Amino acid sequence: MSGVAFAYSRAADVADAVARGGAPGAAFVAGGTDLLQLWKAGRATPTELIDVYGLGLDGIGVDGDELSIGATARLSDVARHPFVVDQHPLIAEAVLASASGQIRNMATVGGNLLQRTRCPYFRTAGMACNKHRPGSGCGALDGEDRHAALFGAGSSCVATHPSDLAVALVALDATVEVSGARGVRRVGLSELYRLPGERPDVDTTLAAGELITRVLVPRAASIGRLATYVKVRDRASFEFALLSVAAVIRIDAGTIVHARLVCGGVAPAPWRLPAGEALLIGQKPERGVFTVAAAAAVEGAPPLPGNSFKVELLRRALVRTLTTIATGS
Amino acid sequence: MTAPQAHSNEPTNDHDVTVGYSLSINGGTHPVQDAWIGESLLYVLRERLGLPGAKNACEQGECGSCSVVLDGTLVCSCLVLAADAVGSEIATIEGLSADGGLTDVQQAFLDAGAVQCGFCTTGLVMSVHDMLDTTPAPTDLERREAISGNLCRCTGYGRIFEAIDLVVTRRSGSPAGAS
Ligand SMILES: Cc1cc2nc3c(=O)[nH]c(=O)nc-3n(C[C@H](O)[C@H](O)[C@H](O)COP(=O)(O)OP(=O)(O)OC[C@H]3O[C@@H](n4cnc5c(N)ncnc54)[C@H](O)[C@@H]3O)c2cc1C
Numbered sequence A: 001m002s003g004v005a006f007a008y009s010r011a012a013d014v015a016d017a018v019a020r021g022g023a024p025g026a027a028f029v030a031g032g033t034d035l036l037q038l039w040k041a042g043r044a045t046p047t048e049l050i051d052v053y054g055l056g057l058d059g060i061g062v063d064g065d066e067l068s069i070g071a072t073a074r075l076s077d078v079a080r081h082p083f084v085v086d087q088h089p090l091i092a093e094a095v096l097a098s099a100s101g102q103i104r105n106m107a108t109v110g111g112n113l114l115q116r117t118r119c120p121y122f123r124t125a126g127m128a129c130n131k132h133r134p135g136s137g138c139g140a141l142d143g144e145d146r147h148a149a150l151f152g153a154g155s156s157c158v159a160t161h162p163s164d165l166a167v168a169l170v171a172l173d174a175t176v177e178v179s180g181a182r183g184v185r186r187v188g189l190s191e192l193y194r195l196p197g198e199r200p201d202v203d204t205t206l207a208a209g210e211l212i213t214r215v216l217v218p219r220a221a222s223i224g225r226l227a228t229y230v231k232v233r234d235r236a237s238f239e240f241a242l243l244s245v246a247a248v249i250r251i252d253a254g255t256i257v258h259a260r261l262v263c264g265g266v267a268p269a270p271w272r273l274p275a276g277e278a279l280l281i282g283q284k285p286e287r288g289v290f291t292v293a294a295a296a297a298v299e300g301a302p303p304l305p306g307n308s309f310k311v312e313l314l315r316r317a318l319v320r321t322l323t324t325i326a327t328g329s
Numbered sequence B: 001m002t003a004p005q006a007h008s009n010e011p012t013n014d015h016d017v018t019v020g021y022s023l024s025i026n027g028g029t030h031p032v033q034d035a036w037i038g039e040s041l042l043y044v045l046r047e048r049l050g051l052p053g054a055k056n057a058c059e060q061g062e063c064g065s066c067s068v069v070l071d072g073t074l075v076c077s078c079l080v081l082a083a084d085a086v087g088s089e090i091a092t093i094e095g096l097s098a099d100g101g102l103t104d105v106q107q108a109f110l111d112a113g114a115v116q117c118g119f120c121t122t123g124l125v126m127s128v129h130d131m132l133d134t135t136p137a138p139t140d141l142e143r144r145e146a147i148s149g150n151l152c153r154c155t156g157y158g159r160i161f162e163a164i165d166l167v168v169t170r171r172s173g174s175p176a177g178a179s
């Protein structure tokens, strides 16, 4: 067996998990599909695993004006839950475009949001990678950069965030509920992630030992609301996104009154495109409008030599996503 | 349900410590002695319990060769800690057929010539059974999605789809068919 030795225990309850989760070397494990991959590759070296899978945080239901999805809900259960399918099919679409049936049966929502980049340098033992060890260099910047970010990267790290679900959730203005030593707090999903800057090894704004307990999604203002998820990848199934787009628009009396354009696979976090959103508001849902908005959305994206194709690909994916939802096909 | 033996899942900082526990596999109880907590279910099945049907290929959840059913859902056993499967019902390909013969899916793989090197075959058989348990008349897209987590680098999948066709046809013709 590969990987460094660790101790393993099941958390008794949330308080127990939070009390022990902040210790040096401690890590929560839920489905294990990302953490154990990294551990086998020698790129995660936990000394103590605290299993949170059995904490009963897997409920999916309606809480006031929000859809509540428990952090340990499995992706396969999320994708087929009637509340999700009825109220936010965008979430089911993004989840079903993720991984394989086997993995979705194991992977949890919390783990999906906190999965680490697929940058091959990060995931391969012995490779230079500032995200693995700050100061060791960035293999991607000096080498293979096809998968690299268009937005939000820095000189230390150009990795992208691989989650499909997170892209859909940001487009739906979701928040996460977090339990930690200082109690319970809520964080907008966009604020959960941080840019690499000087600390490319730190992906999120969570404090050590903070546990995600659930995701909350405002319930759809259903009238006139349209959304879809488009994922572009190297093969049609079971592949991470080359890039993806989640778009949500609301149309009132023939005019777009609300717009969210969020893309995945192109930044260290799900990336909103406010310039494109602004050009949709007050307009009719027509292809000409979408083309203008998409061009503005990708303007100024500074590509690296190997990933410049992604700028045009993203522009086209935006037009396709918006056209798909406007025409319902 | 099998109870873990003494001290099995207790937290410890002693990394040399080994644990003993029992796994419930194909309806039987299988004791595991002196295992390290980091051993995957795949490893324990193959190396400790003599159940080599689940194959060890990528060890990263990417190929599906190690597919087993855990509490009714298909998973990659390489990404499950064996100690975490204590208390779960595990079904492997060794237990698919009650009488030790071939299931209808296995027979169809043979009849269609859907096997070349054979490394992916047991995982694919598990996936096809899993799909047909919930979806007896799968559409083409459902078939493709259901086996997309199982990589086969020999057949190009054509014969595998023929095998699925065969099972679906045979089952609809003879509802009392094997498996
Ligand atoms: C072969 C393969 C293909 C994949 N393809 C895709 C894909 O196409 N799209 C996609 O989006 N994803 C994909 N994934 C990623 C997969 O979705 C994630 O690995 C999975 O969702 C992680 O969930 P988990 O429960 O297994 O997390 P774990 O591996 O258990 O944990 C992951 C991380 O999250 C932390 N964590 C887990 N739960 C919590 C919590 N409640 N609070 C705080 N921290 C927590 C852990 O400490 C760890 O750091 C793929 C994975 C594999 C193996």
Ligand code: SF4
Pocket: A117, A119, A120, A121, A122, A128, A129, A130, A131, A132, A137, A138, A139, A140, A141, A156, A157, A158, A159, A200
């Ligand atoms: S892009 Fe980031 S994750 Fe990839 S090698 Fe560079 S520092 Fe590491």
